[in-house]
Amino acid sequence: MAEEKINKVTIIGSGPAGYTAAIYAARANLQPVVFAGGPTLDHPQRVPGGQLMVTTDVENYPGFPEAITGPELMERFQKQAERFGTVIHMENVVKVDFSQRPFLIQGESVSYRSETVIISTGATAKxxxxxxxxxxxxxxxxxxxxxxxxxxxxxxxxxxxxxxxxxxxxxxxxxxxxxxxxxxxxxxxxxxxxxxxxxxxxxxxxxxxxxxxxxxxxxxxxxxxxxxxxxxxxxxxxxxxxxxxxAIGHTPNTELFQGVLETHQGGYLKTVPGSTRTNIEGVFACGDVQDSYYRQAITAAGTGCMAAIDAERWLIEHGE
Missing domain, CATH: 3.50.50.60 (FAD/NAD(P)-binding domain)
Structure with a gap:
């Protein structure tokens, strides 16, 4: 394992929420790192970019009157995040340690210490x-x-x-x-x-x-x-x-955080109403991993924006 690097914002997960968080964090000069995810033994078909990667035409995302495919939309999200300096690793996080700051985020090939973490691991349809x-x-x-x-x-x-x-x-x-x-x-x-x-x-x-x-x-x-x-x-x-x-339900992708972050009965991460803050200071959650109600690309993107702003303000308040 390479030497751990310390950064201000690490985003676990991609999709509309994760990439939007990256865009906002990068434009705030926080130099975010994204672990975009990928296939696992339990989910061999999972790909970086979330559920839109297996969606054909997206007709309800504003700004695309002629529709756009899910993979193309996610490619644009990714390129926009990278344009502002986001570092993206196309791999999964295998371990987190939120017991002390800077937090430990260990990927399959690279490891970071991070002052804040934004979780956007999404949910998987049953x-x-x-x-x-x-x-x-x-x-x-x-x-x-x-x-x-x-x-x-x-x-x-x-x-x-x-x-x-x-x-x-x-x-x-x-x-x-x-x-x-x-x-x-x-x-x-x-x-x-x-x-x-x-x-x-x-x-x-x-x-x-x-x-x-x-x-x-x-x-x-x-x-x-x-x-x-x-x-x-x-x-x-x-x-x-x-x-x-x-319509038999969704399973939030929260296995990595079991026993660490508070969840609702259905397994979705709990956030403070009106924010993306979790029960651990400096850890935020956005997108479908904390939203069992709307589950739309645009609402996920909205909460991704919120998470980046919440993280930026948290860092300022704590002198980072």
Missing amino acids: WLGVKGEDAYKNRGVSACATCDGAFFKNQDVLVVGGGDTAMEEATYLAKIVKHVTVIHRRDTLRASKVMQERALQNPKISFLWNSAVEEVLGDNKGMNGAVVRNLKTGDSQLIKATGLFV
């Missing part, structure tokens, strides 16, 4: 793990109705799940698509009463109870249906649909 799901991701299969719903105008789609997220997705999609079929493994919903009633009373939403998706079907144009099995009778049926929205 998937069904069924045949055809991977093949039709971004070609019908999605985990974000707000991101992709507009592509399915006047079409029939499926939503899998029974919690608040699933009901929110179904209700949102019903404003855009022709019809929504919600597929749920049980015969009752886990969603809050108000969310249940909103979905159950919507004439454009129907339900398949005690059911699970077995396979996603399609052709070279994209998804065109799904095989759904009734878990009580064992009978299967083909449901024609051009979209499948998996």
Whole structure:
């Protein structure tokens, strides 16, 4: 391991939050270092840049009226951060020590001591793990109705799940698509009463109870249906649909900080309301790793900006 370097700001994670934090920190002459992340044994498909790296057209990020692909948008974020002097390591952090300052951040090949740390490790969508799901991701299969719903105008789609997220997705999609079929493994919903009633009373939403998706079907144009099995009778049926929205939750990427930083029940990092501060002085969190509600590229970027400003002001207050 090379000799540890001491810097003012280290950002763990990339994506809209991490790169925006880097842009603001670099322009404040804080010379940030970014550990952008990469594949791991548990997540071999994870790539630097976050969930947008597996997103095709992004139509709702301001400034791109003709749309832009997720990877291209992240490439622009990265280049802008580098333009102002950000040092980026395309590797994972394997160990942190927040017990004393400067904090220790140990990567796969390089190690730093840092006066402040910004965490932007994001969250990973939970998937069904069924045949055809991977093949039709971004070609019908999605985990974000707000991101992709507009592509399915006047079409029939499926939503899998029974919690608040699933009901929110179904209700949102019903404003855009022709019809929504919600597929749920049980015969009752886990969603809050108000969310249940909103979905159950919507004439454009129907339900398949005690059911699970077995396979996603399609052709070279994209998804065109799904095989759904009734878990009580064992009978299967083909449901024609051009979209499948998996709404069974997200897992925040917080394994590295377990037992060190405070988290909510769902594992998302706790931040002081109105800021990005965590329970440890000098450690900040932004993006989807601390946001279980909005989970949008633009809100992640916004909190990345906040984290950089919070870190800069913290350094000034502490004479750094």
